[in-house]
Amino acid sequence: MSKTDKISIKWKGRKIIMRLIKKVTAVSMASCMALSLAACGSSTSETTTAAAAEATEAAGDSSEAADAESTEAAAESTEAAASGEVANKDKPLVWFNRQPSNSSTGELDMTALNFNANTYYVGFDANQGAELQGTMVKDYIEANIDTIDRNGDGIIGYVLAIGDIGHNDSIARTRGVRNALGTAVEANGETDSTPVGTNTDGTSTIVKDGSLEVNGTTYTVRELASQEMKNSAGATWDAATAGNAINTWSASFGDSIDVVVSNNDGMGMSMFNAWSKDQGVPTFGYDANSDAVAAIAEGYGGTISQHADVQAYLTLRVLRNALDGVDINTGISVADEAGNVLSENEYVYNEEERSYYALNVAVTAENYQDYLDSTVTFAPVSNQLDAAEHPTKKVWLNIYNAADNFLSATYQPLLQKYDDLLNLEVEYIGGDGQTESNITNRLGNPSQYDAFAINMVKTDNAASYTGLLSQ
Ligand code: BGC
Ligand code: CA
Numbered sequence: 001m002s003k004t005d006k007i008s009i010k011w012k013g014r015k016i017i018m019r020l021i022k023k024v025t026a027v028s029m030a031s032c033m034a035l036s037l038a039a040c041g042s043s044t045s046e047t048t049t050a051a052a053a054e055a056t057e058a059a060g061d062s063s064e065a066a067d068a069e070s071t072e073a074a075a076e077s078t079e080a081a082a083s084g085e086v087a088n089k090d091k092p093l094v095w096f097n098r099q100p101s102n103s104s105t106g107e108l109d110m111t112a113l114n115f116n117a118n119t120y121y122v123g124f125d126a127n128q129g130a131e132l133q134g135t136m137v138k139d140y141i142e143a144n145i146d147t148i149d150r151n152g153d154g155i156i157g158y159v160l161a162i163g164d165i166g167h168n169d170s171i172a173r174t175r176g177v178r179n180a181l182g183t184a185v186e187a188n189g190e191t192d193s194t195p196v197g198t199n200t201d202g203t204s205t206i207v208k209d210g211s212l213e214v215n216g217t218t219y220t221v222r223e224l225a226s227q228e229m230k231n232s233a234g235a236t237w238d239a240a241t242a243g244n245a246i247n248t249w250s251a252s253f254g255d256s257i258d259v260v261v262s263n264n265d266g267m268g269m270s271m272f273n274a275w276s277k278d279q280g281v282p283t284f285g286y287d288a289n290s291d292a293v294a295a296i297a298e299g300y301g302g303t304i305s306q307h308a309d310v311q312a313y314l315t316l317r318v319l320r321n322a323l324d325g326v327d328i329n330t331g332i333s334v335a336d337e338a339g340n341v342l343s344e345n346e347y348v349y350n351e352e353e354r355s356y357y358a359l360n361v362a363v364t365a366e367n368y369q370d371y372l373d374s375t376v377t378f379a380p381v382s383n384q385l386d387a388a389e390h391p392t393k394k395v396w397l398n399i400y401n402a403a404d405n406f407l408s409a410t411y412q413p414l415l416q417k418y419d420d421l422l423n424l425e426v427e428y429i430g431g432d433g434q435t436e437s438n439i440t441n442r443l444g445n446p447s448q449y450d451a452f453a454i455n456m457v458k459t460d461n462a463a464s465y466t467g468l469l470s471q
Helices: 022-035 038-042 044-084 126-143 168-181 239-256 265-279 290-298 308-324 405-421 436-440 462-470
Strands: 006-011 014-019 093-096 119-124 155-162 210-214 217-228 257-262 300-305 347-350 355-358 361-363 393-399 424-430 451-454
Touching (some): 093 462, 119 126, 126 168, 126 300, 155 265, 168 217, 217 239, 239 257, 239 265, 265 405, 308 355, 308 405, 393 405, 436 462
Parallel strands (some): 093 451
Antiparallel strands (some): 300 361
């Protein structure tokens, strides 16, 4: 039994230490809720009241023993009582997948990242992954140079599906592709990541024509079109919108499209299924969702694994560690008692940014067999924690858009496996991808949870959540 299961109460002027069994806590919580929801916010007095009834009984037959024990355990109980009333603003908080940041400038929101001593971000290394994606596309073009130029005009034309122009991961991927293919133009000291609309004539000022020399022949590389895939209701990374876009583009300049690139697999697969699969046009995405990896056997060009198996683990692991009051890198850089540990091949930690970043791996025809199921936990961190040492804790977790392919088909299934391994009881909330309030409305009683994991709709909106936790 853990320390927090002990409680100290006063009964007839004597201090009594009680060992609270879980059932008692549950019963007292339930009756507390039945009586008054508002009073439950500061539940210590309620719990004590409920426990007092039981104490009467216990004290009756062993008040002396209890007395003796009380002195020795007093210090412990003080600590227990304190941990029983952690203010919401002091509870562990992890932002994941959408890093608190300014959606126009990309600048990190350090206020949100430093909300309290146990606040972290978990994502992946966007620049390393973006470069990998760009290189993967370029390598493919070079390796298939004899067949890639479908209309033989000497121009290798590509179209690009952009996820969310205000999401730093999306921006990084757009830049990575343009940098690798030589189509990047600088704006304010960085590669411009603005969508071009259409640029079939190569006159855009947002991108330029690149040139690629392969086996002594020089080819032009042109971004024929790119667009943010946002639907009319406002949902970004929208797969259906990408499917419509490729239909529109191909209807007017389909012969010029030699390569399709997408900021993610959800949109990439939508374009592949709508058009490029039948045309034999290589299509590249990001995320290594199971369906996209399987499609590599049918001509999908490749994808990038952002190591969701490591990210989902980190997301819940930092909360577990904070709740256990142990070193934050337990089971991460340092093996825990169950043997869970990660290596530097899988992630980096940036202390200043309070951020854990998983590393990316390219998934192509050469290695896709190893990535067919994106929901398998990462073996080195798949050992069950001992429930006695790590008692169940409650976590509130939201997914910004229940329809997001990556988060719903890859990330959440992984979280659901790790929550068992880490003894966390997670309540999963799915948003509509458009309105923050749709999610924050469901964080009405943060006091019911021990920790929070947040995936914002818009990266600027951290304060909508921290505001609720600070009340
Ligand atoms: C994924 C996208 C997803 C987005 C949501 C990205 O990391 O690659 O597929 O739509 O996160 O925030
Ligand atoms: Ca061509």
